[in-house]
Amino acid sequence: MNTTLAILAQNSAGAPDGATALINTALFYVFAAMAVGSAIGVMVSRNIVRTAVCLLMALLGVAGLYLGMHAEFLAAVQLVVYAGGTLVLIIFGVMLTNNSTFQLYRPKRLEVVVGSGLVAMLATVLITAILRSGMADRVVTSGNTYAIQTLGEALLGDYLVPFELISVLLLAVMIGAAYLAKGRRREGEGQ
Amino acid sequence: MVGLPHYLIVAAIMMCCGVGTILLKRNAIGILLGVELILNAANVNLVAFNRYNANASGNLDGQIFAIFVIVLAAAEAAVALAIFLNFYNNFSTVDVERGDNLKG
Numbered sequence: 001m002n003t004t005l006a007i008l009a010q011n012s013a014g015a016p017d018g019a020t021a022l023i024n025t026a027l028f029y030v031f032a033a034m035a036v037g038s039a040i041g042v043m044v045s046r047n048i049v050r051t052a053v054c055l056l057m058a059l060l061g062v063a064g065l066y067l068g069m070h071a072e073f074l075a076a077v078q079l080v081v082y083a084g085g086t087l088v089l090i091i092f093g094v095m096l097t098n099n100s101t102f103q104l105y106r107p108k109r110l111e112v113v114v115g116s117g118l119v120a121m122l123a124t125v126l127i128t129a130i131l132r133s134g135m136a137d138r139v140v141t142s143g144n145t146y147a148i149q150t151l152g153e154a155l156l157g158d159y160l161v162p163f164e165l166i167s168v169l170l171l172a173v174m175i176g177a178a179y180l181a182k183g184r185r186r187e188g189e190g191q
Numbered sequence: 192m193v194g195l196p197h198y199l200i201v202a203a204i205m206m207c208c209g210v211g212t213i214l215l216k217r218n219a220i221g222i223l224l225g226v227e228l229i230l231n232a233a234n235v236n237l238v239a240f241n242r243y244n245a246n247a248s249g250n251l252d253g254q255i256f257a258i259f260v261i262v263l264a265a266a267e268a269a270v271a272l273a274i275f276l277n278f279y280n281n282f283s284t285v286d287v288e289r290g291d292n293l294k295g
Contacts, residue, residue, distance in 0.1 A: 042228055089272060119207050155258075176273070178273075
């Protein structure tokens with residue numbers, strides 16, 4: 001892990017040599033395959049628990065992609081907040097709302113055909129547009145080694161108002177979610 | 192060498208999988224997982240465009256946006272799960288096809 005980070009840091013400092021570029025490319029393809037394969041698993045899997053585990057693997061792959069793009073803080077946030085927090089919340093939701101853990105909900109055949117067609121069309125259009133847009137010659141520009149310092153200064157400087165607003169939002173969401181989840185149950189007991 | 196289109200294509204495929212998840216799942220929590228997938232794809236795009244920025248200013252606006260998106264996704268998951276719990280208490284299922292009380 002240390003050597004990987006050192007290699008990534010070295011890459012940002014100047015033009016990478018052959019071996020470094022090769023390792024970076026190989027890591028990108030490993031994490032990209034993990035993210036894309038798990039995302040397809042999320043779409044295809046019928047079992048909700050298996051879907052959640054696939055989403056966990058996809059989140060880990062995205063965290064690896066962030067590391068490759070020198071967003072180390074974002075990779076850590078992804079692991080802690082998404083994989084550690086949001087996904088655990090979702091798995092609690094699965095446990096609370098399923099009569100049996102392995103209950104299956106099958107979509108209708110027409111839905112599958114129309115949905116798959118739409119998704120294939122969307123994917124074709126997006127990938128064609130990206131390949132034709134001529135963005136391949138863009139070079140890395142924001143490769144400073146003090147990214148976290150810059151991030152912190154921006155978060156408490158230029159973005160101070162959104163930062164404070166989102167903390168108020170989190171408080172509102174906490175109260176709202178607690179009220180929503182609890183109030184109805186009390187009403188149910190009264191009936 | 193890995194360039195901007197590589198990241199964009201990964202994000203595009205993830206986004207399509209998220210849309211497919213929303214369209215094909217009947218379990219409400221499965222649909223929530225599809226939304227999370229789409230938000231992650233958007234985050235990959237934001238960070239990639241920040242790293243391969245055309246005007247070399249060296250700021251990290253894309254990463255800041257991505258942090259806000261992560262916070263919003265967590266908030267959205269909490270509220271959505273509370274709504275699903277209510278739905279489950281009323282209908283004893285999380286099959287979205289059953290929530291058709293307002294259908295004319």
